Structure formats: structure tokens, C-alpha cells
Amino acid sequence: MALFSMRVQVIQRSAGRSAVAAAAYRAGEKLEDQRTGRVHDYTRKQGVQRTELMFPDNAPAWVQGIGREAFWNAVEAGEKRKDAQVARELYVAIPRELGPAERISIVRDFVQANFVSRGMVADCCWHSVTASDSGENVHCHIMLTMRPLTSDGFGLKIRHERIKDPEGKVYPNGRPVMINSNINSWNCSDFYEKCRESWENIANAALLRAGVEARIDRRSFLERGIARLPEPMLGIAYYMKTVLSPVFREKWGQYHMAKHWQELEQRVKKAFTGLETEPTRMGDRARSARRWFNWFDRQVERMTPVDKPNRAPPRNYTPDMER
Structure with missing residues (x-):
């Protein structure tokens, strides 16, 4: 397209x-x-x-x-x-x-x-x-x-x-x-x-x-009235096809999608911060949204790759320790 x-x-x-x-x-x-x-x-x-x-x-x-x-x-x-x-x-x-x-x-x-x-x-x-x-x-x-x-x-x-x-x-x-x-x-x-x-x-x-039905549009989804969020670019996935396993490629895409949603969440949080202190119905909605965001944070943390432990040999290592 x-x-x-x-x-x-x-x-x-x-x-x-x-x-x-x-x-x-x-x-x-x-x-x-x-x-x-x-x-x-x-x-x-x-x-x-x-x-x-x-x-x-x-x-x-x-x-x-x-x-x-x-x-x-x-x-x-x-x-x-x-x-x-x-x-x-x-x-x-x-x-x-x-x-x-x-x-x-x-x-x-x-x-x-x-x-x-x-x-x-x-x-x-x-x-x-x-x-x-x-x-x-x-x-x-x-x-x-x-x-x-x-x-x-x-x-x-x-x-x-x-x-x-x-x-x-x-x-x-x-x-x-x-x-x-x-x-x-x-x-x-x-x-x-x-x-x-x-x-x-x-x-x-x-x-x-050229007789092509497709058109380009410089406006954002919001300006066009489309209820859809922009997605991150995952072009690197193409170069992974021949060198990495399908499971890793899938996890890589999930990780970057989660990072994208996390950045989006941070921007929404800033918008809700000023509403939380107001004793209004909008403030109640903001507090409810905050609870949902906290749950989403926990899901993103579960998907974040964990650093591997250091497996370097000890300083006093000798070949005899292999036996």
C-alpha cells in the first residue's frame, strides 16, 4: 500500500x-x-x-x-x-x-x-x-x-x-x-x-x-478521525529471518511493541496527573486509569529481557577444578 x-x-x-x-x-x-x-x-x-x-x-x-x-x-x-x-x-x-x-x-x-x-x-x-x-x-x-x-x-x-x-x-x-x-x-x-x-x-x-486506487495522506490518524494508534517500525525483523529463530523474532517483536506502549503510557500519565487532584468525576476516571496503568507496567516488566548472570571463572581457577 x-x-x-x-x-x-x-x-x-x-x-x-x-x-x-x-x-x-x-x-x-x-x-x-x-x-x-x-x-x-x-x-x-x-x-x-x-x-x-x-x-x-x-x-x-x-x-x-x-x-x-x-x-x-x-x-x-x-x-x-x-x-x-x-x-x-x-x-x-x-x-x-x-x-x-x-x-x-x-x-x-x-x-x-x-x-x-x-x-x-x-x-x-x-x-x-x-x-x-x-x-x-x-x-x-x-x-x-x-x-x-x-x-x-x-x-x-x-x-x-x-x-x-x-x-x-x-x-x-x-x-x-x-x-x-x-x-x-x-x-x-x-x-x-x-x-x-x-x-x-x-x-x-x-x-x-497510473490507475492505482491507493493514496497517501500526510495527516495523522487523529487528524483523520481514525480510532487507531500508530505502531512502531519493526524493519529489523526482515534481517533476522536468516540468522535468528522464529521464536526469538516473535519475542523481539513483542518486546518492541511493549516498549512502544510503555512510551505511549508515559505520555498519557502526564495528561492524567493534573486531573488526579481534582475532586471531580474526571478525577475519579483518572484514578481508575492509573490503576490500569500500574497493571500494565507489571506486564511490561515481565516481558523485559533479564540480564544473564556473570559466568566468568573465579580468579583462582585451575585446571584441577574441572575434575
Whole structure:
């Protein structure tokens, strides 16, 4: 079935990362980072189907015909801070129901409309690996620049700040509603919510043209009014098929499912904490729920793996003790 998945992350030096290393891994190429002097060789990486650099229509002459290594080294050279944010990456899941040509075209349309048209440079890498259900896991890694291009390098970052709502809106507790000062900022959360909506529309239009009934939806179960809880990802179960026994795989899945419910329980507990002290019917319900949560805690503890005892031989061990 078609699934919506889009993740955004920032590649920053404070985490020990490099834009050149990230580009080499995603493209499956061998690139040299001139800033650190390290060579990142990922030519043996499997699953890379296609790579492409996309530039704005008004790109300056210095990027015409530039390669991946030279470009991302220029990006690194343009940042001076030791904790600089050098690039941004989007991970986009492509519906497996689409054909190879459609998978490429919809990503191009999405990137051109939302990023390249705004002045960003995009490095797109299409991957296809085996999913946990033995089907295709088709996705695209999109690395984006943080600064616009200029005639001799890169310009200033387009920033934004969190400011109070000009209309004076406040929350029920009296706190002011905060909004983004610049909705066109490349770092703005509102901008990336529009990107999520754009990908949903472009992918669903492609599924419609392909005659596929399945659709993707960026909204959560709660927003769609579906009475269902999200489930944890158990993709590692696929790699256990050939090395671990079926019993262990089953216990592994049960353990992670229990951990997922435990995390969910912690969030619900926080919501009920403020209600327990109120002498109301809602407070009585909260106390009843707490008793149920305590029972659930005991069930999770029973499923948690127990550390094996230390079976190391004593310090004064001699071969004679074997007899």
C-alpha cells in the first residue's frame, strides 16, 4: 500500500557531520572532503538507482557543469563557524505502485516547485532497497543548500524569528500565540508543512494517472478521525529471518511493541496527573486509569529481557577444578 513518509534533518558540524560525506554516502560515490582531508568511498553501496544535481534557472556561471565533489566542497568552504549548519536533507518515500519513470518525474516536479524555484540547489539520489515485507522500499534523499547562490559563491541565509501574533491571540492559559516572522524562510516549519502538502498532491496525482486506487495522506490518524494508534517500525525483523529463530523474532517483536506502549503510557500519565487532584468525576476516571496503568507496567516488566548472570571463572581457577 502507498504510505506517506517525509523526514527532514539538518547536517551540521556540531554533530561531527560533513556535507561532502553525506553526499558521498547517498550518491554511492567516492568524494574527498577538502576541509578535513578525508576521502569518503561508498562506491560499493547498493540500492542507488539514480543521482542528479538540480540548479535554479538563473544559476551563476561558476556552477555550470560543476560536479558533486566540487560543489559540496564549495558549500563547506562557504561556512566558517565550527558549528555551522551546512545542508538540509529530506527523505521522501515514493509509492512503490509507480513505475520507474514516474518515480523520477514526481520527485523532479516536487523539488523544482518547492526548492529549486526558491533558489536552492538540490542533490537528488533515488534508492530502492528491500523492505521488511520483502517488497520494494523506494525513496529519495534530497540534499539542499542552506544559502542562495551568488555570482561568486553563496549569499546570506534567509532566517526567521518567533514573534507574538500581531492580532494579539492568546491560549486559554493566557500565553501569547507565537508565529513565524518570515513564512518564506527556508528554516520555517510553516514552509515545510506546505512541502508535505505539495508532495501529497503530486504523488496522489501520479497514482491517479497510473490507475492505482491507493493514496497517501500526510495527516495523522487523529487528524483523520481514525480510532487507531500508530505502531512502531519493526524493519529489523526482515534481517533476522536468516540468522535468528522464529521464536526469538516473535519475542523481539513483542518486546518492541511493549516498549512502544510503555512510551505511549508515559505520555498519557502526564495528561492524567493534573486531573488526579481534582475532586471531580474526571478525577475519579483518572484514578481508575492509573490503576490500569500500574497493571500494565507489571506486564511490561515481565516481558523485559533479564540480564544473564556473570559466568566468568573465579580468579583462582585451575585446571584441577574441572575434575
